[in-house]
């Protein structure tokens with residue numbers, strides 16, 4: 248679970264070395280995060296020892312299986328395969344989704360044109376549509392990437408659009424009163440003011456992207472982490488199966504925490520002090 | 522105590538003379554859909570003076586101020602600033618917002634320098650100017666704070682410093698002190714008078730408070746409620762060289778307050 252412990256460091260970045268007081272607060276926060284994980288893992292260990300099911304391994308067994316899979320390279324190979332469509336799909340969804348959401352927020356016509364499409368897409372049970380992608384794009388990287396985009400894009404678009412629509416009109420007036428250009432208005436006011444909701448959408452989109460790639464790997468192309476899970480289940484290696492499941496959950500958590508860190512440190516520095 | 526506040530001069534709006542008007546409001550009407558907010562407003566604002574727009578809630582004070590600022594288009598009529606008709610915001614006018622309109626993600630320094638930043642001024646230069654105005658409004662030491670770390674009163678000082686920093690001829694202030702408690706409000710009013718004295722700019726000021734209007738204004742424009750029309754113009758003629766507490770106790774000052782109250786009273790009923 249080395250991934251998890253990294254997570255803790257990300258949540259409490261040592262880079263923000265302010266006064267001793269702030270550092271102390273940061274330390275305390277990471278202390279609570281560690282404690283929360285300890286409680287979770289202990290409960291898991293106990294549940295595994297009871298055992299609640301013959302197919303439910305203990306935490307320590309799972310941890311051992313994880314290191315074994317890292318050592319024999321199967322975990323790393325699997326991550327390499329899973330992360331390709333994931334990173335590609337999330338990157339495309341983020342760029343395209345935020346851009347589309349912003350233009351929809353800025354123009355009524357584009358809103359009328361595009362919003363219904365994404366509302367339908369968001370409402371549709373995408374899991375049912377993922378297998379259809381196979382018919383068109385086979386079982387390669389393109390199909391998996393498309394599955395990620397199908398799940399991540401609508402939520403990113405709709406949140407970005409909502410974010411722009413809820414920008415404080417007074418700030419926009421302020422920018423106009425100082426003769427800001429439309430471009431300055433968008434980049435200096437609208438995007439920063441929208442960024443909390445923009446990032447909320449991005450976080451939901453990334454989480455949906457993880458779902459998309461797992462669906463693709465479980466339903467269409469048995470590769471990567473999905474294949475690892477399927478394979479170890481079929482041979483009743485439950486500890487290994489859970490190690491794979493937990494690893495992908497941890498990867499998702501770390502990504503979301505990184506995104507949060509980026510938001511509070513790069514986009515909205517005032518949030519660090521609230 | 523030599524408070525010599527004369528009884529105010531009250532004019533029929535049509536007969537008012539304004540020397541050297543920097544802003545002229547000519548036959549402005551404004552409709553929001555079917556709501557008539559302003560009807561046929563004609564006003565002139567004298568250079569270097571503080572003119573207050575006073576009137577009951579919803580009478581169109583903010584609307585008129587935003588039309589002068591070029592933020593809201595008039596339905597008909599025109600605004601002339603320094604002899605030229607204007608259709609949008611311009612560098613000779615700066616706005617102070619009722620809700621401050623500060624960027625929460627930017628420090629006091631960046632907020633104050635934002636008008637200059639938009640004009641493309643280099644960082645060193647605009648920070649130098651911003652620091653000067655931060656000091657002028659009494660916020661030195663808070664340059665690196667964010668708006669949420671300041672009190673309401675301090676936030677509005679940031680908004681005022683930002684408007685001063687662009688060196689506009691005309692400052693438009695929409696109820697700048699409405700979010701400030703009574704004690705700070707008095708302090709603010711005195712600071713405002715000091716700034717009017719120092720900066721030699723034209724101020725157009727909106728307020729709900731009769732006392733505030735009489736205390737700070739060279740001229741008060743009373744607006745009647747919907748649709749907003751100019752109902753009266755009053756020059757309080759308060760002697761501001763006197764001590765603030767004496768002014769507030771002066772019979773002349775109190776008479777003007779009472780007179781305006783009587784004028785507005787029937788709108789409240």
Ligand SMILES: Nc1ncnc2c1ncn2[C@@H]1O[C@H](COP(=O)(O)OP(=O)(O)OP(=O)(O)O)[C@@H](O)[C@H]1O
Pocket residue numbers: 553556558577578579580581582583584585729747
């Ligand atoms: N954007 C708008 N759309 C429609 N009606 C508006 C809009 N802005 C103002 N109004 C209406 O125009 C009238 C004047 O509003 P305005 O905000 O100018 O009044 P005000 O004198 O500033 O009031 P207050 O003292 O409460 O701030 C009101 O009746 C208001 O409902």
Ligand SMILES: [Mg+2]
Pocket residue numbers: 582583584
């Ligand atoms: Mg108003």
